[in-house]
Amino acid sequence: MDFYRRFFLVFALSVSCLWARTEYCILPMHLDGVHEDYAEKIVSLTKDYFAAEGYGFVSDASACDYLLQVKLIRKEKGVALVYEKKNKSSETLWSYGHIVYSPGDFASVVSYVAREIDKLETDWIWGFGFGALGMIGPVDFVDYNYEPFVQFRVESVKIVLDLNIAFLGSRPHGVHGSVLGPSLSVAYMFGRHFVVPYLGAGINGALFITSVEKEVVNRYGVTEKESESETFGSPGYFFEMGLSLKLKNEVHIMLESRYFREFYKMNNILSGKKGAVHGFSVGVKIGV
16 A cells, blocks of 8 residues: 555656646748738637647747747749747757648648647657556565666657566565566557557566575474575566656656566466466656
8 A cells, every 4th residue: 555655646746747738939930922911810820720739839939848930931823831840959850831822721731730740750768667566376466666668659659668677575475586577569659649548569578586485394393494486487478558648848757557478387486386477567657
């Protein structure tokens, strides 16, 4: 119970300090051969459609996540409406342009930009996770789990390489032990905004080390303590589901749960019988 209280307290504090939408600052509009009355219309449409997709706007360029440059350029048969997404160093990260032949077509272009502006992003995230890992068999236990990780995302797919480290600090049934295992997962993210659910699967390699002290009576009738250990390694697979939250200053928090199962069976150190190694993990990952 103390573990779960601490877990949710840390998570609540993290969210309360960092929670924010992705925010844009619209730079002064670039007009080339176009009347300035169109600028006001485009800015209004941009704010409306971006807000509908979950984005926010600030007037201070130093306080935003991205800069948004909008251009209106007169062409022979129409007006080119161009959007450029920039970082704070004014480097262009994404751009889109479309020829508009009547003012009524502006809305469809702005709507498309609001939906697509984040879809082609790729990024790397490094971080650390913590939570609980529980084995359902062959030895039952639930204990702390630590998980350094690196994540690569392209469009709606994320690929994660992590290392699961768990210690049987609670010593269930007197069993001491630890779990160590790298894993590789691929997940699909259902959206591109600041709160995104995802589903995935992966493969892992796991090393389980367990030991237990038993009291035995020797041939002289004296009770002694005897240590017995079991080491087991196996490849395996897992399924995962989670919720990714993109916070201010590119901080990411992921709430994640997994069900894992190893291909080989392991001896139960208490009973000596072999059983399938499987279980679950739940936790939170924080990355930048």
